[in-house]
Amino acid sequence: MKRILSAAIIAFSLMLSLPVLAQWSEQNHAERFEQLGPMLRSPNVYRTASGAPGHQYWQQKADHEIQVELNDENQSIKGWQKVTYYNNSPDPLKYLWIQLDQNERAKDSNTPKIAQSNINNRMNLRQLEGILWHDLDLGYKILSVKDLSGKDIPITIVKTMMRVDLPQPLMPGQKTEFTMDWTFNIHDRMSFIGGRPGYEYFEKDGNYLYTMAEWFPRMAVYSDFQGWQHKQFVGRGEFALTFGDYKVKITVPADHMVGSTGVLQNADKVLSATELDRWKAAQKTFDTPVVIRTQAEAEKLEKTKAKDKKTWEFHAENVRDFAWTSSRKFIWDAMAVKQGGNEVMAMSYYAKEANPLWGQYSTKVVAHTLKSYSSRTFDYPYPVAISVEATNGMEYPMICFNYGRPDADGTYSDAVKYGMISVIIHEVGHNYFPMIVNSDERQWSWMDEGLNTFMQFLAEQEWDRDYPSRRGPAHKIAPYMASEKSTLEPIMTNSENIIQFGPNAYAKPATALNILRETIMGRELFDFAYQEYATRWMFKHPTPDDFFRTMEDASGIDLDWFWRGWFYGTEPVDISLETVNWYKLDNRTPAEKKADQKKAFDKEETYISKEYNQKDIPQTVVEADPSTKDFYNSYNPFSVTPEDEKAYKDFMASLNPKEKELVNSGMNFYEMKFKNVGGLVMPLIIQFNYADGTSEVERIPAEIWRLNESGVSKVFAKKKEVKSIVLDPYRETADIDESNNTWPRQYAPSRFEMFKGGGRVRGASAGDNPMKKAASKK
Known part of the structure; x- marks a missing residue:
């Protein structure tokens, strides 16, 4: 609707006052x-x-020497480790806490106990096994914990945590050393137990592929902001861990290939002469991976299983x-990547x-990831980055398991x-978040998963311009944010308490x-x-507070409203463009104004009864009796009088040049009213499409909502x-209702x-494999 602004307004003020909007809720100014x-x-x-x-920041350190042997006959490992623990805190420590993550699968584990379950009309074996939780011999067997003199140290095992009671308090600035012997049976991660x-x-070739993670007793974090982090591990919430240096010797069947965190120290002893030559060549190759053990070589080894053993030695720092x-x-390929110096x-x-x-x-994707992430954070500081195909997805320093x-x-x-x-x-x-920027995954999953998923989105787009990224674009999170309130939690929620974990911990923070x-x-x-956050906190233990504060500190932008809405709340974005009123400054001459008034009057006075009365009323009283007429029967309110002409000329003459320019500009004024239906405040991004076919976008900061x-x-x-x-217009605010x-x-x-009737068989794949179809036509 277009409305005309009287030019007389200009005589008083060049400012347009904004009307106060009607109240849409009981609380228009919340928090x-x-x-x-x-x-x-x-x-x-x-x-x-x-x-x-x-200036007094501190964190603990734990160095490890480990010797472990894999038994490929009965799928178990046994290990010995020496831990050197440095107390860099200002606090004396009477005991240390150690994570026993394998105990998540022990007989008395809380994981199956707290998992909800139900019976359906049709149940498969895997579902039933998950309910029965068969009597499997899993979890750690801690054989000993001793000091360096061989004396036993008292311990207390609490499910997935172990307390080591020190003979005397470990004072600030001191270190303590102790050893542990342990063993456990490796489980089938493809079974109902699952896990990382x-x-x-x-079955076809009778071989095993081992992914050894969370495999040794690991030091818990003792920090300035919470003391010991010893929340139980029940499966979802991942880890808080202490930095240190590692020297690890891994004994496996002689024909096995081992990939590991750290740098291989004895390649000349564990690789064949041919493999060693290829390994050296790979270290000088920067464009195409060098295959160090080929598929043909691996297939041959699958059939001739060695009885002797080899010990692989790896060192990793920090x-x-x-x-x-x-x-x-395993087939193994490698190439070098330049990262800074x-x-x-x-x-x-x-x-x-x-x-x-x-x-x-695979290896080319690894190289691309290092380049992409490093460009936005810091140069990758480790000497190795490994991708292992293992039908799953999980990360560790320098090595990860993928599908x-x-x-x-x-x-x-x-x-x-x-x-x-x-x-x-x-x-x-994940090498960057949380392996180096070492947040506490047990408490805040989003600090590694969300930040990393955001970085993943950027790297995907750099890989292929039309990359089908699932997470990152704002509109893709809208269905989650529109979910039932009962299924939503704030991002700042402990991982074990989240119903929709993927959208909450990965997609929403990334978005x-x-x-x-x-x-x-x-x-x-x-x-x-x-980048400032990443470099400030690399090789340290940040919290959400440190992230929020750094992002504001380094940018100079107050983002508290954004953290409140997106990270501490569950409200969705739904901003409605309620009304648009169109105004123009009135610069018409008296004749033009009267003509427009006549058109408006005629339109107003045109209605159905009047049309019918032209036939049904042959003569009105006034038409029949001239004495009923007076001045107004001949008066034309739409005629232009000399007074009208003079008032117009006098007004135009009173305007200064700037006012006259504005009156004659033909400017259009659009009064727009917006309603915050969803609750989450966001900027107003408005695209104006003009009658001449052009368009323009204006951006109004979210602070426009401050007072209402x-x-x-x-x-x-x-x-x-x-x-x-x-x-x-560019779907950048995650608005859940675009209508x-x-x-x-x-x-x-x-x-x-x-x-027409029918349908595919229940359970049949709905996916498509055009490559298979094309191959079948050849």
């Missing part, structure tokens, strides 16, 4: 723009108000964990079942290809960071602040006439399909 303040920990000498480590570590058995993999099935070995280990997909892509196995004929769908590339990027990327980068802060400010969080009004002055308006984002409203029919 959405209040500072986080009391919700964050108070700054101190360990962590500053700026988000940086304080374990083995996969290949890592928070250590993992390894072993199998005679370092050369990193990007490598892949995979069985023949993963080819040709893995041989073509992506083609069909038996070597063909694969694009879903398998891109799924493999994405998981490799994601798991290799939030992408919105910050693209819409709220802009790429330059965001990238600077994000339920609804706001804004007037836009435009030289051109607006044909239509679109709110959030109320246009003016005039645009409606599209919902489609339904008519079909």
Whole structure:
């Protein structure tokens, strides 16, 4: 609707006052723009108000010497380890806490006890096994914990945690050393038990592929912000771990290939002469991976299982964990990657079942990930980055286990290809978050999963311009944010308490960071602040407070409203463009104004009764009796009088040049009213589509909602006439209802399909493999 603004307004003021919007809720000014303040920990000498480590920041250190032997006959390992623990805290410690993560699968584990279960009409064996929790002999057997003189140290095992009671308190600045002997049976991770570590058995050739993670008793974190982190491990919430140096000797069957955290120290003793030559060549190759053990060589070893053993020795410095993999099935390829002043070995280990997909892509994806992540954080500091095909996805320092196995004929769908590339990027990327920027995954899953998923999205887009990224773009999180309230929790929720874990811990924080980068802060400010956070906290233990504060400190932007809404709340984004009123300044002459008034009057006085009365009333009283007429029967209110002409001339003459220019500009004013239906405040991003076919986007900061969080009004002055308006045209705010984002409203029919009976068999694959179809035609 267009309205005319009287030119007389100009005589009083050149300012247009904004009308107050009707109240849309009982509480229009809640807490959405209040500072986080009391919700964050108070700054101190360990962590500053700026988000940086304080001048007295400290963290513990734990060095390890480990000897472990894999038994390929009965799928078990036994190990010995020496721990040197450094107390860098200001506190005396009477005892130490150690994580026994394998006990998650022990007989008395809480994991199956707290898992919900139910009986369906149809139950398969795997479902029943999950309920029965068969009497498997899993979990640690701690054989001894001794000091260096061989004297037993008292211990107390509490499910997945173990307390080591020291003979005397470990004082600040001191270190203590002790040894542990232990063993456990490795479980089939492809079974109902699942989990990250374990083995996969290949029935066709009778071989095993081992992914040895969370395999040794690991030191818990003692920190300035919570003391000991000894929350029980029940499966989802991952880990908080202490940095240290590792020297590890791994004894396996002689024909096994071992990949591991750290640098191989005895390649000349464990590799064949041919493999050693290829390994040396790979260290000088920067474009194409060198295959060190080929598929043909691996297939030969599958058939002739060695009885003797070899010991592989690896060293790793300043890592928070250590993992390894072993199998005679492995193909191994590697290439060098330049990272700053370092050369990193990007490598892949995979069985023949993963080819040709893995041989073509894996190591190149590892190299790309290092380059992409390093450009936005810090140069990758470790000498090795490994990707292992193991039908799962999990990360450890310098090594990760990924999926992506083609069909038996070597063909694969694009879903398998891109799924493999994405998981490799994601798991290799975890080297940065949390392996180096060492957040507490047990408490805040989003600090590693969310930040890493955001970085994964950026790396995916750099890999392929049309990459089908699942997480990152704002509109893809809208269905989750529109979920039933009963299924939603804030991002700042412990991982074990989250119903929709993937969207909450991975997708929503990744989307939030992408919105910050693209819409709220802009790429330059965001990238600077994000890199500042990464470099401040590399090889340290950050908390959410440190991240929030650093992002504001380095950018100069107050983001408390954003953290409140996206990380501490569950409200969705749904901003409705309620009304648009169109105004123009009135610069018409008296004749033009009267003519327009006549048209408006005639339109107002045109109605059906009047039309019918032309026939049904032959003569009115006034028509029949001239004496009933007076002045008004001949008066024309739409005629232009000399007084009208003089008033117009006098007004125009009173205007100064600037006022006259504005009156004659033909400017259009659009008064727009917005309603905050969803509750989460966001910027207003408005696209004006003009009658001449051009368009323009205006961006209004979220702070427009400060005084009324339920609804706001804004007037836009435009030289051109607006044909239509679109709110959030690039889908960058995660608005859950786009039907109320246009003016005039645009409606599209919902489609339904008519079909003739039948359907595919229940459980049949709905996927597509065009590669297989193309191959079948050849």
